[in-house]
Amino acid sequence: MSKLKLMKGNEALAEAAIRAGCDAYFGYPITPQSEVLEYLSREANKRTGMTVLQAESEIASINMVYGAAGTGKKIMTSSSSPGISLMQEGISYIACAELPCLIVNVNRGGPGLGTIQPAQSDYFQSVKGGGHGDYRLIVLAPSTVQEMSDFVKLAFELAFKYRNPIMILTDGALGQMMEKVELFEQQPREDIITGWETIGKPEDRPSNVITSLHIKPDKMEEINIHLQEKYKKMEENEVRVETIDCDDADYIITGYGLVARICTKAAQLARDKGLKVGVIRPITLFPFPYKTYFDIADNVKGILDVEMNAGQMIEDVRLAVNGKIPIEFYGRMGGMVPTPEEILEALETKLIGGKDE
Amino acid sequence: MSEQTIIDEIKTEENLVYKKPEALKDTPFHYCPGCAHGVVHRLIAEVIDEMGIQSETIGVAPVGCSVFAYNYIDVDMTEAAHGRASAVATGIKRVLPDRLVFSYQGDGDLAAIGTGETIHTCNRGENVLIIFINNGIYGMTGGQMAPTTLENMKSTTTPFGRDVSVMGYPLKITELVAALPGTQYVTRQAVYKPGLVRKTKKAIRKSFELQKENKNGTCFIEVVANCPSNWKMTPVESNKWLEENMLPFYQLGDIKTPNGRK
Amino acid sequence: MAKAKGDIIIDVEICKGCELCVEACPENIIETAKQVNNKGYLYVVKVEDSCTGCTNCALVCPEAAITVYRKVKKKKELVTKISNVTSDITLKVGK
The missing domain is CATH 3.40.50.970 (Thiamin diphosphate (ThDP)-binding fold, Pyr/PP domains)
Incomplete structure (x- = not known):
């Protein structure tokens, strides 16, 4: 090496x-x-x-x-x-x-x-x-x-x-x-x-x-x-995608690039709280890993899409899942970077609805 | 001996003094009758033939009437976006410095939308040849005002003549690039008379020779040209108009020559 | 009767009848034809045999449609003929 x-x-x-x-x-x-x-x-x-x-x-x-x-x-x-x-x-x-x-x-x-x-x-x-x-x-x-x-x-x-x-x-x-x-x-x-x-x-x-x-x-x-x-x-x-802890997951957080790493930390924080959360990280944005989302949608309750924008990749995630499960969005804009805590909070309030609190 | 016999005897290979150059493809030009583009294309092809440089020459076609230059000049060519031909030529020359690279551009392409690329290519002294056809009008889009349209000259967007207080002044970009240290040879030519055609060919040949010698600096040839269709004249009238109106403003001749050369 | 020293071949199918060659010809021996070519252009033709092979027409032709021949003086031959034979022959070869 x-x-x-x-x-x-x-x-x-x-x-x-x-x-x-x-x-x-x-x-x-x-x-x-x-x-x-x-x-x-x-x-x-x-x-x-x-x-x-x-x-x-x-x-x-x-x-x-x-x-x-x-x-x-x-x-x-x-x-x-x-x-x-x-x-x-x-x-x-x-x-x-x-x-x-x-x-x-x-x-x-x-x-x-x-x-x-x-x-x-x-x-x-x-x-x-x-x-x-x-x-x-x-x-x-x-x-x-x-x-x-x-x-x-x-x-x-x-x-x-x-x-x-x-x-x-x-x-x-x-x-x-x-x-x-x-x-x-x-x-x-x-x-x-x-x-x-x-x-x-x-x-x-x-x-x-x-x-x-x-x-x-x-x-x-x-x-x-x-x-x-x-x-x-x-x-x-040429589709390339990384899935992290998705096998037993009830919820998925998804994001690409830098955000995927913050999502991974957020998923760990969720697991610390007993929530089974996995991460999907598209590596190729075109071609987009539609099938990964489509397949996983049969096994999870919802997906939180996180981006540093007003919600762009979420359109592809929605296309991929094709209405099978709820997709929620959390984003920061204008140069702001989301924290793992913000993402976890968004997951709990937007997707899980606070019922596991 | 009859006159016909004499003529037949004349038409032999050894008496051949002018024919279509090899480096010009068989495709007939799409240009309007009398358009100078055909002459300049032919001169480039003649120089390529005479110097034997077909295999080392790469051309860049612009957006404008001469967008299809690659259909006529038989060398490898790239068709550039509007105004960007000299940047494309730069890209080619920088990775293939031993090739002979030329761009072929009209006045709208080179002196309006592509002014930045033109100035900076010349200012970097890219070792390429820029051939600039100036007919004072946008040909392909149908006769709109060009940066080189003369004062009071009519076009479809200056229907009452170019009012310089509103539309600005005709741009002598050739004098502009001659002022840059990066250019080594800058000349203004025309092709409406046999003698001028010969001079233009010499300028093209000289530019390719300078490039081949790897002298540093851009060669820049402006050809003051006609546009019979958009000037709304016959080809013969258009050349007369060119001589009487274009040439007093766009004066022919070398503006800058390499050191020690004439 | 004019003595031909040269000749031109006009590719009438690519001629667009712009008449720049008509204008350029010092002998005034190119004219517009009475008929059109396949593209619909009134092409030009050579109408007299007094061509000098000066190439002016070909130089200004935007279609590269004109091929030009000119009777060339062969210098070596000329010199040989002048030195060996009579002035009679040199007259034929020269102007």
């Missing part, structure tokens, strides 16, 4: 990018994720020759990613909520042109300029498309600094497996907090040329074109059908 290091989430993510053999990072500073650009500016080029460029805006960043990802190399960017909003057009282009890349959103409180504190209010934007048109990103939600590192490697694997942009959706707290992390070994930077890339046309093949423009509607529908088939495959093969 390699040695443990104490690192900030943002730095672990940046370190993981270098180790994953990432070829280029294009980004723009924004709190609470500027450490990613700073760390890479300091470390990346001298160690692996990786390109790191501070762009003039998030719009430029994502379009540099678009151009560079079209060459088949491992390309990434990171930003935080307002910056990710600016990138949405580019993400839509990248999704339609089927370019592999990694986009990291260290979510902060919104709407508007909002706050620099952690939030999960970009769930809809990340999971349901965000930009224009019918497209999906695989969205990975780390809940530890360890996963901030591990998911970078996973993201690049998935990006190339599906030729699709992957998003790591995390938040300002995970980005800023320090934890122990076991870093994976340095991967080589290698070209994986499979034939579609715009790298210069040799004589023996037609020119490659990367575009999201298909002016004839039958062709554009064909592209859409192809994309939807790809998303379907992701739904079949």
Whole structure:
């Protein structure tokens, strides 16, 4: 086992990018994720020759990613909520042109300029498309600094497996907090040329074109059908979810990312009081673990959904459970983080109705 | 010897002095009759042929009339979002520094929505070629005012002529990027006369040569062009109008040349 | 009768009849045809044989529709002929 290091989430993510053999990072500073650009500016080029460029805006960043990802190399960017909003057009282009890349959103409180504190209010934007048109990103939600590192490697694997942009959706707290992390070994930077890339046309093949423009509607529908088939495959093969103490549970608390860890503490407090409570933590937000919720709904009395927003993932939880059992919501907004005690109280008052008091 | 025989004797491979370049695909252009885009596309293809750089050239198409440039120029190409072509070119060049990268952009794309990307690409001195077609109007969307629309020039959104007190002034972005230390070669050309076509081709060739030599700095070629359809003129009239109205404001010639070069 | 020094081939199916070549031709030997091509454009045609092969028409053609031939002086051949034979032949080859 390699040695443990104490690192900030943002730095672990940046370190993981270098180790994953990432070829280029294009980004723009924004709190609470500027450490990613700073760390890479300091470390990346001298160690692996990786390109790191501070762009003039998030719009430029994502379009540099678009151009560079079209060459088949491992390309990434990171930003935080307002910056990710600016990138949405580019993400839509990248999704339609089927370019592999990694986009990291260290979510902060919104709407508007909002706050620099952690939030999960970009769930809809990340999971349901965000930009224009019918497209999906695989969205990975780390809940530890360890996963901030591990998911970078996973993201690049998935990006190339599906030729699709992957998003790591995390938040300002995970980005800023320090934890122990076991870093994976340095991967080589290698070209994986499979034939579609715009790298210069040799004589023996037609020119490659990367575009999201298909002016004839039958062709554009064909592209859409192809994309939807790809998303379907992701739904079949890439669902990742963690269940904690759900086997004997009467109630479930569910949340993703940082919130899942607070939910786990809340479930322990509940168990201390004799309440049988389990936790479901979706790791992939798209594809969403609908089946896990659907199945568990037969064995429990209700689910408390906890988020750092006004209630976004709860819509997917409700879809999953399909009315079988009550679903209640507890959320904090604008950069506030719920405490385990608040969650336990919400569980008791909203779901259990105080009858076990 | 009859005249016809003489002509037949002339039409031999060794007497061939001009033909469609190899790096131009067979797809006929979708452009309106008389549009300068076809000429500039052809010149790019000619330079690619003559320098033998087809396998190392990557182009970036814009949003605008030339959005389909990749259907014509036979090199690997990426179609960028509106205004972002130079950022896309930057992304490509940064990961493939030994390739020859060019973007091809219109005035709305480059000088309105993409002004930020244009300025910063040039200011970073990205070693790419930016080809800027300036016809003073939005072609694809049907003749609206462009950032380069001349004072008093009519468009569908300045139906009484561009009133600079309301709509601002025509933007000489080429002079602007020439002022940036990151550019090495900035020139303004036109293609409505044979001699000017030759000059424009030379400028394109020079830019690719500079890029190939890996001289640091952006090359930027503006081509003052016509838009017969949206100017509501015949192609011949439009070129006359261009000469009489566009050129006094957008003066042709090199604005900046690399050190020690002319 | 004009002496042809060159010739052009116009791909009339991709010609859009913009007439920029008509304007550019110093010999005034390109004109718009009386009929349309398959796309419905009145294409252009060469109407006289006095083409000099100057390429002006091809240079301004936005459709890359014109191929140009020009009788080239072969320098080596010319020199050989001048030195070996009479001025009669050089007249034919040269201008």
